[in-house]
Amino acid sequence: MKDGRSVLIRPVELSDAGAYLAMERDLHRTGQGVVLDVDELPETAEAQADDLESAVISEKSVCYRVKYVALVDGALVGNADIKRHRWRRLRHQARVSIGVHPDYQERGIGRLLMDRLLGWAFEGPGTTYGGIRRIELGVFEGNTRALRLYESLGFEEEGRSRLFLRHEDGSFETDISMALLREPGI
Numbered sequence: 216m217k218d219g220r221s222v223l224i225r226p227v228e229l230s231d232a233g234a235y236l237a238m239e240r241d242l243h244r245t246g247q248g249v250v251l252d253v254d255e256l257p258e259t260a261e262a263q264a265d266d267l268e269s270a271v272i273s274e275k276s277v278c279y280r281v282k283y284v285a286l287v288d289g290a291l292v293g294n295a296d297i298k299r300h301r302w303r304r305l306r307h308q309a310r311v312s313i314g315v316h317p318d319y320q321e322r323g324i325g326r327l328l329m330d331r332l333l334g335w336a337f338e339g340p341g342t343t344y345g346g347i348r349r350i351e352l353g354v355f356e357g358n359t360r361a362l363r364l365y366e367s368l369g370f371e372e373e374g375r376s377r378l379f380l381r382h383e384d385g386s387f388e389t390d391i392s393m394a395l396l397r398e399p400g401i
């Protein structure tokens with residue numbers, strides 16, 4: 216991290232479910248950059264484990280999906296997911312999402328996680344089937360930190376979905392669709 220402490224980034228395991236859920240709860244309590252309310256998350260570690268099952272690497276999923284977790288001093292403090300289309304004509308496309316625990320934001324973990332996802336896509340299992348050529352994501356207009364991170368990695372805005380998310384106070388949030396493209400030959 217920027218403060219010199221080491222971060223371990225590895226694929227998620229089912230045994231992470233309890234720590235993963237605790238991190239998600241803390242992140243969702245802030246309401247920043249997230250869609251779900253805390254009470255819409257899985258209710259128990261067992262339910263979270265069921266949700267995580269499809270994200271755990273298996274022989275069938277190895278070229279289609281990975282979810283990384285970031286650990287600092289053994290604590291699970293971030294996660295990042297990349298999911299590739301399974302249809303043959305769409306499997307050059309993937310979608311990413313990422314979240315860092317509120318106490319660990321702005322220390323370089325988000326960038327490390329994004330680097331790992333892009334490594335997976337462009338140098339790892341994503342190079343199968345002709346490679347991943349398009350990575351998409353959605354980010355709220357007001358989420359400057361995330362926007363800066365994605366722009367610095369080459370993501371470009373493609374469009375805006377207005378009235379995308381409704382806050383409890385009745386205000387709305389616009390969602391920006393971004394994509395990172397790797398044209399064949401580049």
Ligand SMILES: CC(C)(COP(=O)(O)OP(=O)(O)OC[C@H]1O[C@@H](n2cnc3c(N)ncnc32)[C@H](O)[C@@H]1OP(=O)(O)O)[C@@H](O)C(=O)NCCC(=O)NCCS
Nearest residue numbers: 248313314315320321322323324325326354360361363364
């Ligand atoms: C967005 C998020 C993933 C970024 O992760 P992070 O660990 O906080 O970010 P990092 O410390 O790795 O910083 C990455 C980049 O973000 C940008 N950034 C960080 N802090 C910033 C700030 N206060 N203002 C503007 N940009 C900022 C910078 O470009 C920075 O790059 P650099 O410092 O290496 O030049 C994290 O803050 C988060 O989980 N936020 C809440 C949930 C969320 O918004 N998820 C994304 C939904 S699209």
